[in-house]
Amino acid sequence: MSTAILDQFIDQLAEAVAKKLENNKLQDAKTVKTEPEFMNKGQTADYLSVSRTTIDRWIKTRNFPSSKVGGKYVYKREDVDRWVKENSK
Structure with missing residues (x-):
């Protein structure tokens, strides 16, 4: 060759x-698989591996990032990630 x-x-x-x-x-x-930019409470709880009750408690006591739209909370993934990073011990 x-x-x-x-x-x-x-x-x-x-x-x-x-x-x-x-x-x-x-x-x-x-x-x-990408996470959505905005999540509902159930998606956020699953994303963070916590209960929906924990999300409620964090909103009331730990300034968890959320917005109320049409009577329901929505959570921006980027804000949630930042909050977790800032609040991790």
Whole structure:
């Protein structure tokens, strides 16, 4: 086998591997689960692995970040993450 043919084969193989890796990356990006920007109380409790009662208590006693919309609390994930970081001991 000549060097030119071998070089061509290696280039084609490298190109095929690069395409396969890119396709895998795209598939992984599609399957990544992201948390919603805004969560209801149940989602927030699940997100933090605490009870809904704990969320209520934090709102009343620990200035937990929340907004009331239409009589129900909503929680911005970014604010919740910041609050957790600031209030972790």
